Amino acid sequence: MITKIKIHGYRIYKDFVLLPNPKLNLLVGGNEAGKSSLMEAVALALTGRVGGRTATEELNPYWFNTLLVADFLKAHRAGERVALPEISIELFFDNRADLQSLCGAINSDVPTNACPGVSLKVLPNTEYAPELEEWLKSPSLLLPVEYYTLEWRSFADQQLTKRPRQLAVGIIDSRTVRSSSGVDYHLRQILSDHLEPAEKASISLAYRDVKASMSDNALKDVNKRLGILEASLQEQPMSLAMDQSSRTSWEAAVTPHVNDVPFSMSGQGEQASIKISLAMSRHAEKANIVMIEEPENHLSHTSLTTLLARIEKLAGDQQQLFITTHSTYVLNRLGLGSLILIGRSTATKITELEPTTVSYFQRLPGYDTLRMALAKKIVLVEGPSDEIIFERIFLDRYGLYPMACGIRRSEHARPRAFPLPATM
Known part of the structure; x- marks a missing residue:
């Protein structure tokens, strides 16, 4: 760890x-x-x-x-x-x-x-x-x-x-x-990480067989037609086959x-x-x-x-x-x-x-401890009525609500005085 x-x-x-x-x-x-x-x-x-x-x-x-x-x-x-x-x-x-x-x-x-x-x-x-x-x-x-x-x-x-x-x-x-x-x-x-090495190897082998069968079956008629085009410089037959490289591994599919x-x-x-x-x-x-x-x-x-x-x-x-x-x-x-x-x-x-x-x-779990942890200052109040009074006094004095100044309140605790900021 x-x-x-x-x-x-x-x-x-x-x-x-x-x-x-x-x-x-x-x-x-x-x-x-x-x-x-x-x-x-x-x-x-x-x-x-x-x-x-x-x-x-x-x-x-x-x-x-x-x-x-x-x-x-x-x-x-x-x-x-x-x-x-x-x-x-x-x-x-x-x-x-x-x-x-x-x-x-x-x-x-x-x-x-x-x-x-x-x-x-x-x-x-x-x-x-x-x-x-x-x-x-x-x-x-x-x-x-x-x-x-x-x-x-x-x-x-x-x-x-x-x-x-x-x-x-x-x-x-x-x-x-x-x-x-x-x-x-x-x-x-x-x-x-949830698969065992043997399971990965087995899936990889099966996936390669599936791609090979696509080349032998689904692409068979297409390859016959392409084979007579004589498109290559050496007149070798051209054909389509499923990509067997690692970039097309089963994990991506x-x-x-x-x-x-x-x-x-x-x-x-x-x-x-x-x-x-x-x-x-x-x-x-x-x-x-x-x-x-x-x-x-x-x-x-x-x-x-x-x-x-x-x-x-x-x-x-x-x-x-x-x-x-x-x-x-x-x-x-x-x-x-x-x-x-x-x-x-x-x-x-x-x-x-x-x-x-x-x-x-x-x-x-609903108690707002996170708001207290992130607060710059905290004012503890007894209940909702005290909170309303405190917010009104603060607003009248500073023209802003406490939350706008980073000051949080917490209810249901013994009241405790905190000094208010001298200037806002």
Whole structure:
């Protein structure tokens, strides 16, 4: 499991460190706090992909932290000799026996930390040193990523070309669960992980036989007619045959169905639920890391309750979950003790919560703890009448409602005074 995440220079994160919980991590934050960027960075280091496409294909200037780029340009224009901005994402894992092939000390920790891990870096390509020097004569905020290279390595300094087999990863973004091809890359990976090697080999062989039979039967008469056209320069007969290359493998042709309806035509809530269930129900002996973005999307209250119960049931000792949410219900139901409040450069945990407190809010999932967690200031009131009075006094004094100033209220608690802002 991931024991530490270090991000430097990627999107919103200038320098960021998170020590995640070993099992459940509920990532909460305001808009633009960096929750999605954090999930994307973790997925990038684990799989070498973004949205199903390779990192090399997706690399663009907007990956780089704008503050770091601005600092670099300021120093460069001042005549200082400074290094070009870089990106580094490091994932540290626990010392499990099946992860020892990833173990080494090639990471940024000081003092030296020898442990399993992977790192992904985007840095200037030395082969393009002359081109970079030319660009530096008139630099801009958009870095020339064409002259950069991407390095994906284990802490043992071994180059990675695909996701390490030991790291079974499930990535579910229920905000954009549909894909143009009907079934996205991550779902194919999840489905593939559910099949044994012998089953994959058997299906592949059968699929190749089916394509061969198409050539021998359905295309037979067409090939007879094409064979007399003498289209080739050497007057050799031309014919059609089914493509047997790896790019037309059975994985790309097989589409999952739900109640005899293609998966891509199911409701978005249904798609998200299926992907989450498949990702979490893999073989227990695998080191599973499951990342779910906003499971509440596209789901009714009843369906969300069912899905959360399924998540709780399927969560195993060998699985680590990262879940982003804007739902108080999700936060309370899965457990306040797993809350991680994400900011632009920090991550804060709620520590030392009594188990009885966590279970209380699990039984009272509608209580708006999330609004309290994200508030800049909180005013505790006894009930709705007190809230009406407080809001009217605040409006009369400042001309704005408390919510417009980032001030939240919470009911059914012993009243407690908080100083109001001096100026608005």
